[in-house]
Amino acid sequence: MIAIPGSATHGKARHAVSSINWINGDRAQSSIYRDTLHLLHRTTTISLSQVQQIHAQLLRTGLYDLPHYRTKLLSTYANHHRFSDAKSLLHSLLKPDLLSFTTLINAFSKFKEFKNTLNLFSELLANGLYPDAHVLPSIIKACTGILAVKIGKQVHGFSVASGLSLDPFVESSLVHFYVKCDELDGAHKLFKNMVEKDVVSWSALAAGYARKGDVLNAKKVFNEVKGLGLKPNTVSWNGMIAGFNQSGCFLDAVFMFQQMHARGFTSDGTSISSVLPAIGDLGYLNSGTQVHGYVIKTGFLIDKCIVSALIDMYGKCGCALEMSKVFEDTGLVDVGACNALIAGLARHGLVDKALRVFKELQDQGMELNVVSWTSVIACCSQHGKDIEALELFRGMQAAGVKPNAVTIPxxxxxCGNIAALTHGKAAHCFSLKSGISDDVYIGSALIDMYANCGKIQVARCCFDRMPARNLVCWNAMLGAYAMHGKANDAIEIFHLMQRSGEKPDSVSFTSLLSSCSQSGLTEEGQHYFESMSRDHGIEARIEHYACIVSLLGRAGKLEQAYSMIKKMPFVPDACVWGALLSSCRLHHNMSLGEVAAGKLFELEPMNPGNYILLSNIYASKGKWKEVDKVRDTMRDKGLRKNPGCSWIEVKNRVHMLLAGDKSLPQMDKILDKLNRLSMEMKKAGYLPNIDNVLQDVEEQEKEHILCGHSEKLAVVFGILNTSQGSPLRVTKNLRICGDCHVFIKFISGFEGREIFVRDTNRYHHFKDGECSCGDYW
DNA sequence: CTAGGGTTAG
Known part of the structure; x- marks a missing residue:
């Protein structure tokens, strides 16, 4: 039976319903079909089989040729999502007219079949038909939907040339098109010239500015409303709130929400789910609780988005309990809410709990989406669970969930943390194939990953190929060069950055100064430090002072470094004092070393490194009694037994030095000297001290040590959990120590070299592709 | 044949 909503009482409708069964009858008369079809025009729901019956009858009776009927058929097929049927029906017509095309195009556009819409449009043109104002809005809507900027602009040009741009629907859909294409100025101009300005276009324009973070223009357009004689409605306000929330203008979002109420409008589900995340980001727990109360009172708790937003808000405000309570109380089984919960747990550092919730949901058969998988992968990679992150990524693909532009970064x-270059490359390939590789987040993450895997040239290649860059990209490249101690390249990037019009921030300067310090570019470093506030208006932060202290210290300007610490506008932290102490060790300055060490012993009494550095300084001056005193202190604190006097460390340093440069021919000489010195020291009852015996070596090799390469050659990553087996294959830059299952990540090439790497209490000896280890002390 | 607004992942 045909359902005829709203018109069931109509006499003719009853007649139609009772006569529809006739259609199959042989005696059907055309007048009855005509009546029927007239009525079908008014009906909104009709079953597919009924449409097919009518279709067959129309063909039999020859009424099919009447344009009026086949239009109805086309739209009915389209309304039942039988797109290919509708299309073949259109193609079966000898000469499809504009009305047939328009009907189908409008239906396609309505159901967001945008590609089909545009294909049909080009067919329309190929048939020699001339589009009118009935079809153009749908075409523009399709261009908006798939961001077909070029076609949209061509249609715009056509509509101007044909005078159709004066049609209010064409006009307003063009405004919307330019808003969505991020060409706000174009949209604004178009809006200003509109013959009939309407609320919809106006709201879209203001919301567009808000979504872009252009607060000034957003408010300007929004406040023009009175002069335009337009009346804002709930949707207009919601657009502003949502736009400000999406662009991170949280205060403005909350302000608009308040204003909305102050002007007598009532917020609906959309307003609330848009304002809650903004409240959360601002940490306005009080406002959040008020909105929560309002949500309960108005019965909005059945709205999925609002529940997710509430959980998110409590998560951001640091209320883990309240967050879980909302989740449990609503009893709503929604992915969004689950995702918000997982993200909230991760934000509180409850990584294991987040993973457990994820697994439980998975076991319960919940349909987890990209956001779920991405959150849990992000949670792992942010909390040092790198292998788990890679495993989850594999699980995601096994579950048939397609990663997106957020998943990859x-x-x-x-991948970078454990030098899993193969996995990193796979992710890179994926982003290329999916056409998302131009994304700035992905680009920055790729630069970082390749740099972490030692592939600094590949990182640079990714950087150079980016079609658009933001501050994060520039900082990623600067950070990559700083990590590899390449100050000259960092400086080049820094200047390129400014020439491109991007303003450096304090992160950029940290990388720049750090690389100068590592490369011994003292004057350049000081120059950039001074220009920071003078030319760029950026106040130096404590990490910048730490870089400068290290820069001066490495250059031997220890007094200057110390006076820098004394006059800096911060209470110096362990990084600052640590930089001074390391420099003191490098230059054997005992008095300042004692000052720095004294501060460090207060700030981090359980860090063995500080004690070792100080005892190294004492040892280099032959102050063996002081060495013993430091050693006793360490023993009392339960730290190491034998600071700074390890033969292993001596060998370690020599090998590091040799691996980092081209001085192999000197090996024999150095070892000779080491042996002689160590014999003497042993005779005197002491183990050889690294700074003592390496003093000469360091004189010769200072350059290389200052370059920072030797220290960066290899990094011990962590213990491999052998009980579970690892999905991770040993890559070119990654080795696993056969004895203790420690991962060792090599940052630059190491083939054919013998290398010692130091862990906190073990050393790992790497030779001929094999790795063995022993106790450090 | 008819427009504009929503949450959770970086």
Whole structure:
């Protein structure tokens, strides 16, 4: 039976319903079909089989040729999502007219079949038909939907040339088109010239500015409303709130929400789910609780988005309990809410709990989506669970969930952390194939990953190929060069950055200064430090002072470094004092070393490194009694037994030195000297001290030590959990120590070299592709 | 044949 909503009482409708069964009858008369079809025009729901019956009858009776009927058929097929049927029906017509095309195009556009819409449009043109104002809005809507900027602009040009741009629907859909294409100025101009300005276009324009973070223009357009004689409605306000929330203008979002109420409008589900995340980001727990109360009172708790937003808000405000309570109380089984919960747990550092919730949901058969997988992958890679992140990524693909432009930058740090170059490359390939590789987040993460895997040239290649860059990209490249101690390249990037019009921030300067310090570019470093506030208006932060202290210290300007610490506008932290102490060790300055060490012993009494550095300084001056005193202190604190006097460390340093440069021919000489010195020291009852015996070596090799390469050659990553087996294959830059299952990540090439790497209490000896280890002390 | 607004992942 045909359902005829709203018109069931109509006499003719009853007649139609009772006569529809006739259609199959042989005696059907055309007048009855005509009546029937007239009525079908008014009906909104009709079953597919009934349409097919009518279709067959129309063909039999020849009424099919009447344009009026076949239009109805086309739209009915389209309304039942039988797009290919509708299309073949259109193609079966000898000469499809504009009305047939328009009907189908409008239906396609309505159901967001945008590609089909545009294909049909080009067919329309190929048939020699001339589009009118009935079809153009749908075409523009399709261009908006798939961001077909070029076609949209061509249609715009056509509509101007044909005078159709004066049609109010064409006008307003063009405004919307330019808003969505991020060409706000164009949209604004178009809006100003509109013959009939309407609320919809006006709201879209203001919301567009808000979504872009252009607060000034957003408010300007929004406040023009009175002069335009337009009346804002709930949707207009919601657009502003949502736009400000999406662009991170949280205060403005909350302000608009308040204003909305102050002007007598009532917020609906959309307003609330848009304002809650903004409240959360601002940490306005009080406002959040008020909105929560309002949500309960108005019965909005059945709205999925609002529940997710509430959980998110409590998560951001640091209320883990309240967050879980909302989740449990609503009893709503929604992915969004689950995702918000997982993200909230991760934000509180409850990584294991987040993973457990994820697994439980998975076991319960919940349909987890990209956001769920991405959150949990991000959670792992942000909390040092890199292998788990890679495993989850694999699980995601096994579950048939397609990663997107957010997933990849969450995964890449995990690849970089453990130098899983193969996995990183796979993720890179994926982004290329999916056409998302131009994304700035992905680009920055790729730069970082390749740099972490020692592939600094590849990182640079990614950087150079980016079609658009933001501050994060520039900082990623600067950070990559700083990590590899390449100050000259960092400086080049820094200047390129400014020439491109991007303003450096304090992160940029940290990388720049750090690389100068590592490369011994003292004057350049000081120059950039001074220009920071003078030319760029950036106040130096404590990490910048730490860089400068290290820069001066490495250059031997220890007094200057110390006076820098004394006059800096911060209470110096362990990084600052640590930089001074390391420099003191490098230059054997005992008095300042004692000052720095004294401060460090207060700030971090359980860090063995500080004690070792100080005892190294004492040892280099032959103050063996002081060495013993430091050693006793360490023993009392339960730290190491034998600071700064390890033969292993001596060998370690020699090998590091040799691996980092080209001085192999000197090996024999150095070892000779080491042996002689160590014999003497042993005779005197002491183990050889690294700074003592390496003093000469360091004189010769200072350059290389200052370059920082030797220290960066290899990094011990962590213990491999052998009980579970690892999905991770040993890559070119990654080795596993056969004895203790420690991962060792090599940052630059190491083939054919013998290398010692130091862990906190073990050393790992790497030779001929094999790794063995022993106790450090 | 008819427009504009929503949450959770970086």
């Amino acid at each position: 969450c995964l890449l740090p995990a």
